[in-house]
Amino acid sequence: MSQNPPSLRPDLAPRALIQDAPRDQNRAGQPTIGMVSLGCPKALVDSERILTRLRAEGYAISPDYAGADAVIVNTCGFLDSAKAESLEAIGEALRENGRVIVTGCLGAEPEYITGAHPKVMAVTGPHQYEQVLDAVHGAVPPSPDPFIDLLPATGVRLTPRHFSYLKISEGCNHHCKFCIIPDMRGRLVSRPAHAVIREAEKLVEAGVRELLVISQDTSAYGVDLKHAEAKGHRAHITDLARDLGALGAWVRLHYVYPYPHVRDLIPLMAEGLVLPYLDIPFQHAHPDTLKRMARPAAAAKTLDEIARWRADCPEIVLRSTFIVGYPGETEAEFQTLLDWMDEAQLDRVGCFQYEDVAGARSNALPDHVAPEVKQERWERFMEKAQAISEAKLAAKLGSVQEVIVDSVDDEGATCRTKADAPEIDGNLFIDEGFEGLRPGDIVKVEVEEASDYDLWGRLLEK
Ligand code: SF4
Numbered sequence: 001m002s003q004n005p006p007s008l009r010p011d012l013a014p015r016a017l018i019q020d021a022p023r024d025q026n027r028a029g030q031p032t033i034g035m036v037s038l039g040c041p042k043a044l045v046d047s048e049r050i051l052t053r054l055r056a057e058g059y060a061i062s063p064d065y066a067g068a069d070a071v072i073v074n075t076c077g078f079l080d081s082a083k084a085e086s087l088e089a090i091g092e093a094l095r096e097n098g099r100v101i102v103t104g105c106l107g108a109e110p111e112y113i114t115g116a117h118p119k120v121m122a123v124t125g126p127h128q129y130e131q132v133l134d135a136v137h138g139a140v141p142p143s144p145d146p147f148i149d150l151l152p153a154t155g156v157r158l159t160p161r162h163f164s165y166l167k168i169s170e171g172c173n174h175h176c177k178f179c180i181i182p183d184m185r186g187r188l189v190s191r192p193a194h195a196v197i198r199e200a201e202k203l204v205e206a207g208v209r210e211l212l213v214i215s216q217d218t219s220a221y222g223v224d225l226k227h228a229e230a231k232g233h234r235a236h237i238t239d240l241a242r243d244l245g246a247l248g249a250w251v252r253l254h255y256v257y258p259y260p261h262v263r264d265l266i267p268l269m270a271e272g273l274v275l276p277y278l279d280i281p282f283q284h285a286h287p288d289t290l291k292r293m294a295r296p297a298a299a300a301k302t303l304d305e306i307a308r309w310r311a312d313c314p315e316i317v318l319r320s321t322f323i324v325g326y327p328g329e330t331e332a333e334f335q336t337l338l339d340w341m342d343e344a345q346l347d348r349v350g351c352f353q354y355e356d357v358a359g360a361r362s363n364a365l366p367d368h369v370a371p372e373v374k375q376e377r378w379e380r381f382m383e384k385a386q387a388i389s390e391a392k393l394a395a396k397l398g399s400v401q402e403v404i405v406d407s408v409d410d411e412g413a414t415c416r417t418k419a420d421a422p423e424i425d426g427n428l429f430i431d432e433g434f435e436g437l438r439p440g441d442i443v444k445v446e447v448e449e450a451s452d453y454d455l456w457g458r459l460l461e462k
Contacts, residue, residue: 030059030060031059031060031069031140031141031142032059032060032061032062032067032068032069032140033051033054033059033060033061033062033068033069033070033071033072033136033140034061034062034063034064034065034067034068034070034071034072034093034097035047035050035051035061035071035072035074036071036072036073036074036089036093037074038073038074038075038076038082038085038086038089038104039074039075039076039078039082039086039104039105040076040078041165041212041214041254041423042165042167042170042214042215042216043074043075043076043104043105043126044165045165045166045167045214046074046103046104046126046127046129047072047074048165049129050072050074050103050129050132050133053129053133054133054136059136059140059142065093065096065097066096066097068097068099069099069139069140070097070099070100070101070121070136070139070140071093071096071097071099071100071101072100072101072102072103072132072136073086073089073090073093073100073101073102073103073104074103074104075089075090075102075103075104075105075106075107075113076104076105076106077104077105077106077108077109077180077184078105078180078181078357079355079357080355080356080357080358081355083106083112083358086104086106087106087113087116087117090102090113090116090117090120091116091117094117094119094120098119099121099139099140100117100119100120100121101120101121101122101123101124101132101135101136101139102120102122102123102124103123103124103125103126103128103131103132104125104126105125105126105181105184105185107123107124107125107126107128108125108126108183108184110123110125121135121138121139122135122138122139125184126184126185127170127185161206161207161208161439161440162207162208162209162210162404162405162406162439162440163208163209163210163211163212163404163422164203164208164210164211164212165212165214166196166199166200166203166211166212166213166214166244167191167214167215168190168191168196168213168214168215168218168221168240169188169189169190169191169215169216169217169218169220169221169222169224170185170186170188170189170215170216171185171186171187171188171189171216172185172187172188172216172217172220173187173188173217173220173223173224174217174294174295174296175294175361176283176293176294176295176296177292177293177294177360177361177362177365178293178323178326178354178357178360178361178362179357179360180357180358180359180360181216183359185216187224188216188217188220188223188224189224190221190222190223190224190225190235192225192230192231192233192235193222193229193230193233193234193235193236193239193240193243194230194231194232194233196233196240196244197233197240197243197244197247200244200247200249201247203249204247204248204249207440208249209249209250209404209440209442210249210250210251210252210404210422211244211247211249211250211251211252212252212254212421212422213240213241213244213251213252213253213254214254214255215254215255216255217255217257217296218237218253218254218255218256219237219256219257219259219261219262220237220257221235221236221237221240222234222235222236222237222240237256237261237265238261238264238265238268241253241265241268241273241274242268242273242274244274245268245271245273245274246273250275250404250418250442251273251274251275252274252275252277252279252421253265253274253275253277253278253279254279254421255279255281256278256279256280257280257281257296258280258282258302258305259296262278262305262309263305263308263309263312265278266308266309266312266313266316267312267313269313269316270312270313275418276313276315276316276317276418277316277317277319277418277419277421278309278316278317278318278319279319279320279421280318280319280320281320281321282302282320282321282322283295283321283322283323284322284323284326284329284333284337285302285336285337285339285340285341285344286329286333286334286336286337288328288333289326289328289329289333289337292326292327292328292362292365293323293326293362302340302344303340303343303344306318306344317347317348317418317419318344318346318347318348319346319347319348319349319350319421319424319425320346320348320349320350321349321350321351321352322337322349322350322351322352322381323351323352323353323354324337324351324352324353324354324374324377324378324381325353325354325369325373325374325377325378326354326362326369327354327362327365327366327367327368327369328365328366328367328369329354329369329377334377334380337381338380338381338384341381341384341385341388342384345388345392346385346388347388347389347392347419348389348419348420348424348425348426349385349388349389350424351378351381351382351385353371353374353375353377353378354369354374386452389452389453390450390451390452393426393450393451393452393453393454393455394450396447396450396455397447397448397449397450398446398447399446399447400444400445400446400447400460401417401418401428401444401445401446401447401455401457402417402418402442402443402444403415403416403417403428403442403443403444403445403457404416404440404441404442405437405438405439405440405441405442405443406422406427406439407439408434408437408438408439411431412429412430412431412432412434413429413430413434413437414427414429415427415428415429415430415443415445415457416428417455425453426453426454426455427454427455428445428447428454428455428456428457429454429455429456429457430445430456430457430458430459431456432458432459433458433459434459437459443459443460444459444460445457445458445459445460446458446460
């Protein structure tokens with residue numbers, strides 16, 4: 001899957017954006033830690049938690065290698081290409097700083113890391129927050145100061161201040177054959193709904209305007225808790241989405257599977273409580289391919305479901321990812337996927353070429369597809385996806401959209417419509433009259449221009 005451009009790689013996380021005081025503003029003698037965060041948005045949330053704890057204990061965060069007493073590298077081990085990238089990042093941190101603690105998904109294979117980099121100080125696995133902190137304490141002892149080290153109410157976030165990821169559960173009960181996440185992260189463990197809501201409330205109070213709900217399987221939220229209610233909040237995705245929607249921020253749902261109960265989320269979108277946006281990793285459309293993948297909800301009649309969602313909420317935007325060239329994928333199966341795309345008319349689509357991942361059960365499947373066939377199918381798929389995206393965006397010309405401002409510079413404002421998740425979807429650009437805008441503003445624009453993936457618009461009102 002390494003051939004796909006980064007913009008279509010949901011496993012490629014945004015690089016850590018460490019917004020903190022530079023070292024010379026830290027107090028003298030204060031221990032300082034650097035963080036390199038690789039991997040998916042879920043890993044980014046882990047990095048944020050680790051930094052939150054360290055800040056609470058009195059550590060300062062360094063934005064560069066030179067200013068850090070030690071560096072934590074939060075790795076990704078989802079694909080072989082991501083593993084290679086993680087090893088490279090560890091090597092760079094060792095060269096530039098020399099005192100390196102490794103954590104994250106790749107930490108589940110410590111000998112893989114120490115084999116390549118014997119000088120790392122410690123290796124811990126995913127979600128082993130306590131072990132990471134122990135390793136940091138060992139490498140750079142804390143020097144607590146209760147007046148300076150009070151934890152900010154919102155913790156430390158690596159994402160820009162106006163949007164924040166909100167992790168609602170960890171792990172996964174499925175066994176998709178191409179995926180090793182359940183082996184690395186374990187079975188589904190949901191956070192209590194009241195804890196999620198409390199975190200979301202604090203974020204919104206601190207100025208967050210958009211909450212990005214993430215987990216391995218958002219639709220399964222609360223299954224392990226038997227959807228029990230605690231402290232006035234029920235652990236079910238429909239209830240959680242409604243409760244989050246009441247906070248007044250944009251709420252965007254990622255990694256939802258097309259189970260029948262997802263229908264209950266659509267009225268919340270139609271009401272405006274939750275953004276009319278569903279990120280559903282369909283991965284394929286042919287039932288036999290889905291069966292060979294052992295996908296959840298493989299038997300769902302997805303086209304019927306999509307039609308139902310659109311009937312209940314016509315403005316809903318659907319994003320998905322697909323794998324082409326999965327072992328045993330015939331030309332007829334691939335053609336079914338293309339035909340399905342014609343019908344489904346998804347708004348936003350990413351596509352991977354299948355790639356073996358060490359430890360995945362799909363490696364042992366017969367009839368692997370030749371690399372040139374995978375490439376050719378990927379190109380045909382992307383051509384179709386691009387044409388659909390282009391037509392969908394062209395249809396927005398002249399419409400009025402509410403957009404959130406992500407950044408402003410001398411040239412203009414970079415914004416997103418409700419149809420665009422940060423990092424993975426497109427943008428709407430405002431080139432004139434943008435001077436008074438600030439990141440996090442939500443404004444109305446009239447769409448004046450469209451390309452394959454992006455829009456340009458005229459500011460109407462703040
Ligand atoms: S649903 Fe499948 S692809 Fe997603 S994390 Fe679980 S096993 Fe992996």
